[in-house]
Each structure stands twice: as C-alpha cells, then as structure tokens.
Amino acid sequence: MNQTDIANYIGNLFPEAIISRGPQFPTIEIPPEKLITLCRKLRDDEQLAFDYLFCLSGVDMPDHMTVVYHLESTWNGHCAVVKTHTTDRKNPVIDSVNDIWPTAGFHEREAFDLLGIRFNNHPDLRRLFLDDSWGFPLRKDYTDPARIVER
Amino acid sequence: MTTTTLDFDTIKTQEYLVNMGPQHPSTHGVLRLVLKLEGEIVHNVDPVVGYIHSGIEKMCESLAYHQIPHLTDRMDYLSAHMNNEAVALCVENALQIEVPDRVKVIRTIMAELQRLASHQLWWCVMGMDMGALTTFFYGLRDRELILDIFEETCGARLTLNYSTPGGVMFDIHPNFQKRVKDFIKYFRAKLPEYNQLLSGNVIFRERTIGIGHLSQKDAIAWGVTGPSGRASGFACDVRKHHPYSAYDRVNFNEILRTEGDTYARYQARVDEMSESLDIIGQLIDNIPEGDHQVKMKGIIKLPEGEFYQRVETARGELGVFIVSDGKKNPYRVKFRSPGFSNLAALNHMSKGVKIADLVAIMSTLDLVIPDIDR
Numbered sequence: 135m136n137q138t139d140i141a142n143y144i145g146n147l148f149p150e151a152i153i154s155r156g157p158q159f160p161t162i163e164i165p166p167e168k169l170i171t172l173c174r175k176l177r178d179d180e181q182l183a184f185d186y187l188f189c190l191s192g193v194d195m196p197d198h199m200t201v202v203y204h205l206e207s208t209w210n211g212h213c214a215v216v217k218t219h220t221t222d223r224k225n226p227v228i229d230s231v232n233d234i235w236p237t238a239g240f241h242e243r244e245a246f247d248l249l250g251i252r253f254n255n256h257p258d259l260r261r262l263f264l265d266d267s268w269g270f271p272l273r274k275d276y277t278d279p280a281r282i283v284e285r
Numbered sequence: 286m287t288t289t290t291l292d293f294d295t296i297k298t299q300e301y302l303v304n305m306g307p308q309h310p311s312t313h314g315v316l317r318l319v320l321k322l323e324g325e326i327v328h329n330v331d332p333v334v335g336y337i338h339s340g341i342e343k344m345c346e347s348l349a350y351h352q353i354p355h356l357t358d359r360m361d362y363l364s365a366h367m368n369n370e371a372v373a374l375c376v377e378n379a380l381q382i383e384v385p386d387r388v389k390v391i392r393t394i395m396a397e398l399q400r401l402a403s404h405q406l407w408w409c410v411m412g413m414d415m416g417a418l419t420t421f422f423y424g425l426r427d428r429e430l431i432l433d434i435f436e437e438t439c440g441a442r443l444t445l446n447y448s449t450p451g452g453v454m455f456d457i458h459p460n461f462q463k464r465v466k467d468f469i470k471y472f473r474a475k476l477p478e479y480n481q482l483l484s485g486n487v488i489f490r491e492r493t494i495g496i497g498h499l500s501q502k503d504a505i506a507w508g509v510t511g512p513s514g515r516a517s518g519f520a521c522d523v524r525k526h527h528p529y530s531a532y533d534r535v536n537f538n539e540i541l542r543t544e545g546d547t548y549a550r551y552q553a554r555v556d557e558m559s560e561s562l563d564i565i566g567q568l569i570d571n572i573p574e575g576d577h578q579v580k581m582k583g584i585i586k587l588p589e590g591e592f593y594q595r596v597e598t599a600r601g602e603l604g605v606f607i608v609s610d611g612k613k614n615p616y617r618v619k620f621r622s623p624g625f626s627n628l629a630a631l632n633h634m635s636k637g638v639k640i641a642d643l644v645a646i647m648s649t650l651d652l653v654i655p656d657i658d659r
C-alpha cells in the first residue's frame with residue numbers, strides 16, 4: 135500500500151487518529167489510550183501486517199512527551215510511523231507494546247532510562263544504562279553542573 | 286552501574302546465578318550477563334549493559350551537524366564508515382542535496398571494504414571463541430590489507446571519519462583503484478581457506494549446527510537484523526530493500542538461509558564476504574569523474590521536522606532518527622543500533638543451551654558493545 139492508501143485505511147478504522155503524510159513515511163498520531171488497540175490492528179490486519187518494529191524513540195517536546203514507533207511490514211514492504219504523547223511531563227505513562235513486538239522491551243527500557251517514560255504492563259521495566267540515582271539525561275530540563283559545560 | 290534485582294525468591298534449589306562478565310573474553314567488551322544456571326544448562330540470560338554508555342545521543346544535541354559523524358565512529362567502530370554514512374545521508378536527505386555520483390560510488394566501495402574488514406575480524410574471533418586460535422592469524426592477516434587501504438585513503442585505520450554531510454572528506458588516493466583490485470584478487474583466492482579451516486571442521490560443526498535456533502517469525506518480532514536475521518530467513522537487507530548510495534546499480538545476492546541456527550549465522554557472514562567482493566568488483570572500474578564534495582554552508586541548519594535514515598552496517602540495520610527544530614543543533618537524535626536489538630533476543634535464543642554454546646551464540650550475533658551502549 136502507498137501512503138495515501140494506508141492513511142485512508144487507518145483513517146476509516148480509527149477516526150480519532152490524526153494522519154499526515156510525510157516526506158518518507160505516513161505518520162499516525164493516536165491518543166495514548168487507543169495505542170494498544172491501534173498497534174494490535176496494525177500488526178494483525180492482513181492488509182497492513184506491520185510485523186517489524188525497527189525503531190522506538192522517546193522525545194521530550196517542550197510541552198509533552200512523545201513516543202515514536204517506526205514500523206515496517208516485511209510482508210507488504212510498506213512503512214509507517216505511529217506517535218503517541220502524554221502531556222504529563224512529570225510522570226509520563228504510556229502503555230507498553232512489548233506484547234505485540236517483543237523487540238520493544240529493550241527500547242522501552244532505554245526510553246525509561248533516559249527520559250523517564252514509564253511503560254504500563256512492561257514485564258521488566260528497570261533502568262538500562264544508568265544507575266538508579268541518575269536523573270533522566272535526555273529530558274530538556276536535565277541539569278548536571280559537574281558534567282555539562284554551558285557555552 | 287545498573288542495580289540488578291537478583292531474583293533469589295524465584296530461584297529453585299538446583300539453580301544458581303552466575304555473572305558472566307563484565308570482563309569476560311567472549312563478551313568482546315564490557316558486557317555482563319547474569320546467567321541463571323542449572324548445572325551447565327542456561328535457563329535465563331539477563332544482559333546488563335551500560336558499562337561504556339557515553340551519552341552520544343545527549344552529546345549530539347549540542348553539536349553541529351558536521352560534527353555528529355565524528356561521534357558515530359565510536360559507536361560501532363568496526364562499521365565506522367557506515368555509521369558516518371548514515372548521518373551524512375540523513376542530513377543530505379533532509380536538505381534534499383543530491384551528492385555527485387562519484388561520492389555515491391566511493392561511499393559504497395568503502396562501505397563494502399569496511400564490511401569485509403568487520404566480517405574478517407568477526408570470523409577470526411569466532412574461531413577463537415570456539416577454541417581455535419589459528420583463525421585469528423588468518424583473519425587479521427587479510428584485514429590488515431584493508432586497513433592499509435583505509436589509511437592511504439583517509440589517514441585513519443579504524444575510526445575513519447570519511448563520510449561527511451555533502452560528500453567524503455578527501456578524494457581517493459591515486460593508488461586506490463589498483464590496491465583495491467589487488468586486494469580483491471588476493472582475497473578471492475584466500476576466502477576458500479576460511480571455509481576449509483573452520484566451516485568444515487567437525488568439532489566446529491558439532492558445536493554449531495542446531496544450536497541457538499531462532500525462527501523467522503521470532504527474528505522479525507525481536508528485530509534481529511543483519512546476517513543474524515538473514516540466517517533465519519528474515520529478508521532485512523537495507524541495501525536491497527531500501528537502496529541508498531550506489532547499491533541500486535550493482536547486482537548482488539541477499540544471502541538468506543532458513544536454518545536459523547548458529548551455523549547458519551556463521552555461514553551467512555562468510556557468504557556475505559564473497560558478495561561484498563562482487564559489489565566492489567562491479568564498482569571499482571567505474572568510479573565516475575567529478576567532485577568528491579558538494580559545497581556545504583559553514584553552518585548546516587535542517588528544516589523543521591523528523592528525518593530517518595536506514596543503512597546496513599556489518600551487524601544489521603542502523604537507523605538514525607533526527608528531530609530538528611530548525612536550529613543548527615538537532616533537537617533529538619536517536620540511533621537505532623543493530624547490536625542493541627540483536628542482544629535483546631539473546632535470552633530468547635539461548636534458553637536451554639549449555640554455557641559453551643551460549644558463547645558460540647553470542648559470537649554469531651557479532652556484538653560490538655559501544656554500539657549497544659552508545
């Protein structure tokens with residue numbers, strides 16, 4: 135399916151999703167409470183068949199925390215990006231997609247470690263790289279006077 | 286370091302927990318595996334990473350776009366060129382700059398040389414992990430010749446820093462074509478030795494065939510890419526499916542196997558070396574004339590938006606995800622490194638194997654720790 139087909143197909147199934155066309159991939163923005171339903175559909179629907187999650191990134195935007203999922207269908211060869219965000223920057227919580235794509239487990243641990251995003255129903259949500267006493271270094275408000283030199 | 290909750294409560298009478306690493310020769314760097322063992326049988330593997338986490342993603346947020354490639358060398362140092370290329374391509378695509386054909390071809394040749402060098406090192410270390418020291422000398426003997434070519438081209442042997450946004454740092458050396466052609470001739474004759482020495486060895490085959498099985502479905506679900514994924518039948522070669530640089534103008538086979546065991550992963554890499562020689566052979570006589578760089582502005586500013594670039598490193602799929610807010614520094618950079626996802630599948634692949642087999646499985650995943658920790 136090309137970008138327009140994917141956009142129309144998902145737009146019909148999930149009217150609450152905001153779908154935009156990008157230079158590379160179509161982007162589907164979905165409220166966090168609908169994320170799991172959407173992801174299950176994306177993987178299990180025969181026409182979509184997004185079985186390969188190739189990247190999961192957390193991004194700290196000025197007023198919200200975003201999680202970006204890059205998906206590819208190894209069967210159909212098309213790609214898409216799913217985005218979800220939470221405005222609670224203090225204690226951001228998003229549902230885990232570990233059950234749907236097991237590769238997400240490690241990526242979610244990384245996002246938790248570096249950005250402090252908690253993932254519901256994650257089987258093993260521990261910090262990955264850093265010590266428990268660290269803050270969340272990829273957050274924009276992170277300060278570390280000893281190690282960061284302001285220019 | 287990461288505090289690990291050791292699950293003494295769930296551990297059975299016969300079981301015990303053992304730390305493998307962080308300074309274990311077969312982890313090829315500082316990686317710790319917490320093994321739950323019963324006798325010699327592995328019940329659970331919990332990789333503990335982060336010993337050489339250097340915060341590259343955080344550092345990138347305060348660097349200009351032509352400084353970022355210099356950090357990416359240090360991630361997967363055995364695929365330094367492809368890492369540089371990924372960032373360069375991402376920036377070029379975002380700015381919609383078309384680099385000259387000469388750059389594309391040079392980049393492709395260098396990437397394939399780098400892949401060969403990486404696979405040679407992997408091969409010799411694989412043998413060593415299995416207790417065969419001779420392979421180490423064979424592999425390094427041949428790898429040295431590639432590193433000499435790199436040194437003549439850009440002055441560096443390991444962290445190349447060769448690709449930059451807009452082209453390559455220097456034009457190729459006048460000797461480049463001759464030396465590469467000599468190398469292809471030399472290595473074509475030497476490659477059968479690799480098979481004779483290790484692939485057919487009875488002890489090696491007994492220890493690898495049928496061990497550490499990963500099905501195609503699991504390889505996709507766990508995101509295991511590169512030769513490790515292709516050995517399970519997951520057609521994930523970025524060079525083939527999302528061609529970049531000059532890969533759309535060369536003929537090569539995507540090495541796919543169906544067994545998905547340790548031996549298949551081994552054989553996939555050895556076969557890939559021969560494909561890399563083919564790719565270089567097709568391009569080396571056809572390097573187009575032209576500039577080796579596009580004139581770039583002193584300060585590169587990407588338009589606002591999100592950009593993603595995938596390349597195939599020696600280990601698998603590397604993704605660079607740049608979020609730009611239109612300033613001279615990126616807002617957020619994420620590297621989807623191949624080793625990171627491949628390591629995540631280790632526990633799944635090695636349930637029920639012996640410790641010595643775990644070493645072999647880890648070796649065929651070809652882990653480079655800075656690539657995982659970043």
